[in-house]
Amino acid sequence: MTLCSNDYLGLARDPAHSAAVMAAATGLATGAGASRLVSGNLASHEALEGRLAAWTGQEAALLFSSGYAANAGLFGALLQEGDAVFSDALNHASIIDGIRLGRARKHVYAHGDVAALEALLAEHRGEGLAVIVTESVFSMDGDLAPLAALVEVAERFEALLVVDEAHALGLYGDAGAGVLASLGCSAKAGAVVGTFGKSLGAAGAFVAGSSLLRELLVNRARSFVFSTAPSPFSVAAVEVALPVVEAGERRAAAWRAAGWMAAALEARGWWQGPARSLIFPIVGGAPERAVALSGALLARGYHVQAIRPPTVPVDTSRLRVTVEATMTEETVSGFVEALDASARSLGIERRAGSHVG
Ligand SMILES: Cc1ncc(COP(=O)(O)O)c(C=O)c1O
Structure with missing residues (x-):
């Protein structure tokens, strides 16, 4: 399961959407x-x-x-x-x-x-x-x-x-x-x-x-x-x-998923406050921490790429977790459980991210 894509509305990999695009593209110059x-x-x-x-x-x-x-x-x-x-x-x-x-x-x-x-x-x-x-x-x-x-x-x-x-x-x-x-x-x-x-x-x-x-x-x-x-x-x-x-239906679904993510992260001490976007930065610090956590999550079936300098400032390496309209509450809670377990196994302390302040 990928939680670091920007396909926020889940359109890019939706077979019905893909078929509609193919139909509209039929006969067009390539x-x-x-x-x-x-x-x-x-x-x-x-x-x-x-x-x-x-x-x-x-x-x-x-x-x-x-x-x-x-x-x-x-x-x-x-x-x-x-x-x-x-x-x-x-x-x-x-x-x-x-x-x-x-x-x-x-x-x-x-x-x-x-x-x-x-x-x-x-x-x-x-x-x-x-x-x-x-x-x-x-x-x-x-x-x-x-x-x-x-x-x-x-x-x-x-x-x-x-x-x-x-x-x-x-x-x-x-x-x-x-x-x-x-x-x-x-x-x-x-x-x-x-x-x-x-x-x-x-x-x-x-x-x-x-x-x-x-x-x-x-x-x-x-x-x-x-x-x-x-x-x-x-x-x-x-x-x-x-x-x-x-x-708007997909937009509403995306915000529902964001709400689940903020609540599930907050319940385990990884987040504070409401979701203002679909992007949740988790853990800050040295690149090795983010890379290790990303690896541990991948071993549990969750793909969240570690983001390191020069994409982010030095010592703010992180997991950039994103949600999509297609995600279920179970997916979100399963991911947060895996995050918590992975961090514990690596001795990474919880640090609450936020969209405010
Ligand atoms: C704020 C911002 N602007 C521009 C871009 C570049 O867009 P594209 O991926 O279409 O080149 C990105 C891509 O990540 C972005 O985050």
Whole structure:
């Protein structure tokens, strides 16, 4: 049993979903044949982009081949010399690498610390365009960014707020459109990044924002310009997944599983407080501890990969446990029993993780 996948809604391995995608893909070309700007532009790309823009409450969207390519393209295109970018300390590697491709001055603020961000913004006012970037749900910690406060700060400092909703799409808001949508402030973000490789059970990604931003990316984002357009197959997979993701039954099942996980972990001293996401970081510390625990769990039939530097900061190696819509309460409690037994056998003391504080 795997408890470290990002297939949060259980779509990627669902035979009925797979059959629906195959049916929708029948007769389609297997590849786009070229980049969008050469001969690879398809009506289906543009139709999906329109749908994604509406879903995320933005004017326009642009497809990329992956979330990594989306962040690389977005920041590489957006950030010019003289600009300033303000990035949460725990942002994903694709954001960090994207910022490296741009030519702006980079200011890293302490994780989720709005006061620290404000101080940096005040200090570096007037350095061209100011961009604030955060994940909405942090990929390795499962906690949420203080988005309402970030929206307010971005407005006050006239900064462009970029929100990576990779681990939020499908899980928050009435139609699963992400944390921004759940807060009713989709339109306040300057750009939203989303991937198809997680809740949507496919592969690929998009950036949504203003029509002007889309235009800029079409012309300047190197991972868009110099890369083959997404295959019609992957477009079809997303088109089939979207109504399922929007509908909400799987979202409800995923949150039920998250509730079971938080409660079962808390009952044994591994967790504190409610589940705010589907990602539960367990045990922090030296890489050997996380690797040993991962190995012991695998021997008991549970696959939870150990996460080590450089994916997470030094001495915060962990098991990143995730739940999925398809999990039963028995699966969750069986896993937590195995976790407890494995930790005891290795002499690893319990340490309560949390999504808050
Ligand atoms: C926050 C975040 N952004 C972007 C990505 C990259 O997405 P993709 O896997 O589609 O390249 C990830 C993947 O783990 C992620 O966690």
